[in-house]
Amino acid sequence: MKLTKWLGISAAAVAAALLLVGCGNSNNSSSGSNGKSITFWYGGDADTAVKPMVDAFTKKTGIKVKIQSIPWSQYNDKLLTAAASKSGPDLVLMGTTGMANYVSSKSLMDISKEVKSDKNISPDKYFEGSVRTTEFNGKYYAVPWYVETRVLYYRKDLLKQVGYNEAPKTWDELYDAATKLSKRGKNMYGFNVDFAEPTFGFMFARQNGATLIKGKTPQFNKKPTVEALEYLAQFYKNGASPKQDLKLTIGQSFGGKAPIPMFISGPWMMASVKKDAGLKDDQWGVAVLPKGKDNNMSNTGGGNLAVFNYSKNKSSAMKLLKYLSTESSQLKYYKNSDSMPTLKSAWTDKSLSDSRIQVFRKQLNSSEPMPLIKQWDQIGQNYLKAWEPVAMQGANVQKAMDQLNSQTEQLLNK
Amino acid sequence: MINGNKSAVRNGKVAVGAILLFWGVITILPFLWMFLSSFKSNAEISQATQNFLPNHWTFDNYKRLFVDSNFGVYLKNTLIITLFSFLGMLLNAMAGYGFAKFKFKGRGPLFILVLATMMIPGQVTMIPVYLILNEMHLTNTLAGIILPGLVGAFAIFLFRQFMSNISNSIIEAARLDGASEWYIFWHIIIPISKPVLAVQGILTFIGGWNAFLWPLIIANDQKYYTLSVGLQLLQGQHTSDYGLQMAGSSFMVIPIVIIFIIFQKYILQGFNVQAEK
Amino acid sequence: MAKTLRDKLVPYTFVLPALLLLALFSLIxxxxxxxxxxxGLDITGLGDWSQIKFIGLQNYTQLFHDSAFLQSILNTGYYVVIGVPLVILLSLTVAILINFGQNRFFRFMRLxxxxxxxxxxxxxxxxxTYMYNPSMGLLNNLFGKIGMGPFPWLSDPATAKISLIILAVWKAIGLNMLIFLAALQGIPESLYEAAELDGAGWWQQTRHITLPSLSFSIxxxxxxxxxxxxxxxxxxxVMTKGGPLNSTNSVALFVYQNGFQNSNFGYAAAGSFIMFAAIILATLVQFKLQKKQQGL
Known part of the structure; x- marks a missing residue:
């Protein structure tokens, strides 16, 4: 019987593999108790980005580091299981938006003492917006590592055609330029009022002078927020922004005739535009956000380094944290991965002298994170749901925000 | 069907073939697109107007797949996991046979319990399963990656359905000849069940081959990662590299297609076995 | 024949290994x-179990006042009512068509x-996503050539549901077709030969031999x-994240969003048990119908 023979072979192979598992087990337990070896969780592929730096650290200190690269799409799942089982890495890269969650689950170590005693990682050396993502109730739980802020991407050549030699500097100019650009033809727009991005409306609200949450009371239905959102809704109404996610790649939306010649995004878009949009260097640019009634504040994101609270090698983990936080490490990391340094002093280095990069530097002076509470993700999702009818069907902004506000109030006081 | 009007049969076949061909082309179109896109540069995939065939053929995506990531290690792990899942298939077959051909106390309720495990989405049980594995000290081991997915209600159900169609007289005859229950299972039931084993074999292979969530959640070391995890690692936090994704996906499909072609023979053989003498 | 204890235990040796694993990794x-x-388990409770509060049925009562959940139930009902018959019908059709011939072409079509x-x-x-792209997608381009469309594949609430069903059916046909095919090939040729002698045509053979023999597989x-x-x-x-306007959100996606994006594990678990109850009910109905059919 051919099949039974085949099954027999696979059974034997399974038995052999079982032995392998046994070996894996014993290897594992022998390295676990060694205090000179730590684990570092990293989002994305670490091989080119951080491995060389960590290797240099091992050479210097003798502390072995195991880097585990984790796909971003599953990073949160992985952290959740670690938090639940109280076992995980020693050092962990935390997205700024996840900080509130994992501080509240007590998964991150309070490092206030180190932060206050070591000048090299003192908060005043970093951008204020980044520091705010590490501080909760007066205690520090992480050190800012790389920073992201959002700026305006625009097509220089197309804006020139409608009379703008520079990027729009105010809300009025943005609206005017976008409207003119949208008159280029069918399926042509001026500016993308992003409705897949949960921070988009809130960012404009802050530019209009809004405080998003006071204590435990959301302010979404107050005048500054509603006014800002009505301004944004106007783009949909006169066809200056697409009413739906067109699901275009960057080459389709921004390259060629550019159906969407202006949009707001972070530094990660730079490489994509350069590589995939098929544009000449003088055809596009980035600029600080146009100013609203109050300011032109952008949204700070990025990544922090934190020591996992259940680590058994906290002092070694802290050493690696400090090593990775030096100016030269941050610059190396920038070189390897295009992630921008959080140390203000690093920005005078000539590797960041590119004029487009310096736009981000300028924007960082006016950039803050979204409110750092554990419910924020959910509020963001709720906002997107409330915003959708406004964008697609022209629903009343005030009513939508009244509803979001009471929904949020419930959430915060649960 | 052979005795009838031959030309009518042939005409019917041609008509059926034409329908199938048309339908098949529509079905395979997205798949072909994926394959062809894997030879396009990312810039080309991003363009507004795309041709079906690449403007410039490039193997760059495939090169990066193997150079930029540890695909060798991932491949090894994937193969091991796939191998183990075949052990799971045997357990499933045994259970299916047990439920199909034995009467024992608690059979009905137990089978309903088996089915019930199918009805809760995996996202809800993920954290409890992880905690159990953690208690058993199986996190960060191959065993921990393999065990949760080893048996499945769907497969047991499938085996039970097919095996209850097997005629009881064959089994009874063997019992009268003094064959043990295990002998019957191995030498009579398994050979008869080739068609379902073939179907299950493919499903098992695909499951093991695409294993993603558990290898990632359980492993605290990249040496246990699988191909799917490796592929996902190539995705950026905010941006995606379409060309690389297409190449990775295409690469992962090829072995499954080969396996399918091999097993296809068994399905045909199953056709012969089923005909009773 | 009197059964010894050993005989009584034999069935359990077949089912036990699988049952143990299922108990450990599914039932518990x-x-x-x-x-x-x-x-009310959330992220805080996950890290510190002493913070977990028992809130009784509150999650369940809240769910029934949650318009997003109620809509996801309606959407899921829509998916089931349209999707299930479509998958069965189409995969059965494909299987029967493929079973028509045995040569290389038909084998290739299986693949x-x-x-x-x-x-x-x-x-x-x-x-x-590219196929469904409203302005540049393949589908709207093709339909445009024959003077139809453009269709708002994923951007219109009613159309988006259909678009997702098309995609899911496209994915599901293959596996079910194989199951039907394996069963079709198990039907003894002699049955057809006898029918042929009686002068039964292809359709009558399909109706009176093929379909009844497939009742188990169906x-x-x-x-x-x-x-x-x-x-x-x-x-x-992957396609719509539940939008536009929540029109494509399913219960499973609702559970995921609440559990893993918002870390409301208690709420998400409650949602999944409501779904669990619905599935059990539907499955039991199926079993009853199957029994009834066999009884006839």
């Missing part, structure tokens, strides 16, 4: 999830119809497809 976790559904089932989800998402495919569509997740997750 489900039970834990059930307990969680009566708590063709099976490929969607084995294609990586990420690749599927990228490719279909039942099987119905139950598993039903469960699959109740848990409809992948397609809305």
């Amino acid at each position: 976790p489900i039970f834990i999830a059930l307990i969680i559904s009566f708590t 063709v119809f099976y490929t969607p089932s084995i294609t990586n989800t990420v690749a599927v998402a990228v490719v279909w 039942f099987f495919v119905t139950v598993t497809t039903l469960i699959g569509w109740f848990q409809f997740f992948d397609e809305p997750f």
Whole structure:
């Protein structure tokens, strides 16, 4: 019987593999108790980005580091299981938006003492917006590592055609330029009022002078927020922004005739535009956000380094944290991965002298994170749901925000 | 069907073939697109107007797949996991046979319990399963990656359905000849069940081959990662590299297609076995 | 023949290994999830179990006042009612058509119809997003050439549901077709030969021999497809995230969003047990119908 023979072979192979598992087990337990070896969780592929730096650290200190690269799409799942089982890495890269969650689950170590005693990682050396993502109730739980802020991407050549030699500097100019650009033809727009991005409306609200949450009371239905959102809704109404996610790649939306010649995004878009949009260097640019009634504040994101609270090698983990936080490490990391340094002093280095990069530097002076509470993700999702009818069907902004506000109030006081 | 009007049969076949061909082309179109896109540069995939065939053929995506990531290690792990899942298939077959051909106390309720495990989405049980594995000290081991997915209600159900169609007289005859229950299972039931084993074999292979969530959640070391995890690692936090994704996906499909072609023979053989003498 | 104790134990040796593993990795976790559904477990409680509060049925009562959840139930019902019959009908049709011939072409077609089932989800998402793209997508381009459309594939609430069903059916046909095919080939040729002698045509043979012999497989495919569509997740997750206007959100996606994006584990678990109850009900109905059919 051919099949039974085949099954027999696979059974034997399974038995052999079982032995392998046994070996894996014993290897594992022998390295676990060694205090000179730590684990570092990293989002994305670490091989080119951080491995060389960590290797240099091992050479210097003798502390072995195991880097585990984790796909971003599953990073949160992985952290959740670690938090639940109280076992995980020693050092962990935390997205700024996840900080509130994992501080509240007590998964991150309070490092206030180190932060206050070591000048090299003192908060005043970093951008204020980044520091705010590490501080909760007066205690520090992480050190800012790389920073992201959002700026305006625009097509220089197309804006020139409608009379703008520079990027729009105010809300009025943005609206005017976008409207003119949208008159280029069918399926042509001026500016993308992003409705897949949960921070988009809130960012404009802050530019209009809004405080998003006071204590435990959301302010979404107050005048500054509603006014800002009505301004944004106007783009949909006169066809200056697409009413739906067109699901275009960057080459389709921004390259060629550019159906969407202006949009707001972070530094990660730079490489994509350069590589995939098929544009000449003088055809596009980035600029600080146009100013609203109050300011032109952008949204700070990025990544922090934190020591996992259940680590058994906290002092070694802290050493690696400090090593990775030096100016030269941050610059190396920038070189390897295009992630921008959080140390203000690093920005005078000539590797960041590119004029487009310096736009981000300028924007960082006016950039803050979204409110750092554990419910924020959910509020963001709720906002997107409330915003959708406004964008697609022209629903009343005030009513939508009244509803979001009471929904949020419930959430915060649960 | 052979005795009838031959030309009518042939005409019917041609008509059926034409329908199938048309339908098949529509079905395979997205798949072909994926394959062809894997030879396009990312810039080309991003363009507004795309041709079906690449403007410039490039193997760059495939090169990066193997150079930029540890695909060798991932491949090894994937193969091991796939191998183990075949052990799971045997357990499933045994259970299916047990439920199909034995009467024992608690059979009905137990089978309903088996089915019930199918009805809760995996996202809800993920954290409890992880905690159990953690208690058993199986996190960060191959065993921990393999065990949760080893048996499945769907497969047991499938085996039970097919095996209850097997005629009881064959089994009874063997019992009268003094064959043990295990002998019957191995030498009579398994050979008869080739068609379902073939179907299950493919499903098992695909499951093991695409294993993603558990290898990632359980492993605290990249040496246990699988191909799917490796592929996902190539995705950026905010941006995606379409060309690389297409190449990775295409690469992962090829072995499954080969396996399918091999097993296809068994399905045909199953056709012969089923005909009773 | 009197059964010895050993004979009585034999059946258990067949089912026990699988049952033990299922108990450990499915039943106990489900039970834990059930307990969680009566708590307000969130991210804080996950890290510090002393913070977990028992809140009784509050999650469940709240769910029935949550318009997003109620809509996801309606959407899921829509998916099940349209999707399940469509999958069964189409995969059965394909299987019968493929079974028509035995030559290389027909064998090749099996592979063709099976490929969607084995294609990586990420690749599927990228490719279909492009197919459904309103202005530049392949579908609207093709329809445009014959003077139809453009269709708002994923941007109109009513159309988006249909678009996702098309995608899911496309993926599901392959596997079910194989199950039907394996069963079709198990039907003894002699039955057809006898029918042929009686002068029965192809359609009559199909109706009186093929379909009745397939009743087991049809039942099987119905139950598993039903469960699959109740848990409809992948397609809305990768294609629409539940939008536009919540029109494509399914219960499974609702559970995921609440559990893993918002860390409201208790609430999510409660949602999944409501779904669990619905699936059990639907499955039991199927079993009853199957029994009735056999009785006839």
